[in-house]
Amino acid sequence: MPGIFFVIRVRKLVYSVPSRLIGTKLLARIYENEIFLLEGADEVARLPLGTGDSGAVIDFRHLIGHLLRKPGAFAGYRWREELFPAPAYRAAFDHLERRSPTTADRRYLEILKVAADEGQTAVENALEQLLYAPHTEVSADKVREMLATWQDIQREWRDRPAMAVDLGSYDDLLEGGDPDGCNFCENSNEEVVR
16 A cells, blocks of 8 residues: 555645655755755755645655556555645546546546646646536546647747837827828828827
């Protein structure tokens, strides 16, 4: 079970740590919003400081590799609710569970793996798009496809040549003239007020 090996306790709160720190003696320096974990004089990790006097601060990135190797551990994981980093992730899991309860855990963990690799916010945005689309499949592959499409669009916009802008016509307007050579004020009862 991942909970046995991937967590530390600091001030009554449980924190997940990267798997590379298993078995390492750590010193925790507590600051206003962060905990710095030190191995000797070297900083090896930073964790967000949790609030309250009990509970857990679990970062799915610390556990995802282990959980993918043993997806059955997800169902019984003590801090399972902490593995839904945003409401869209919980909604995606619920969607998967309604569609296929036997594979929901595995498929959700695959989505979390994409989030660990590509970024939590980007995957959250993709999940929201997939969940609101009619008759859509929610899967790690669909999330990757959506992220690739967004990356293609960003690349396309970056590769576009800059637009040439002629500010001369604006200068003419500021000086009271008409950039097209037509003086509107001459043919009306209106005046340019400066």
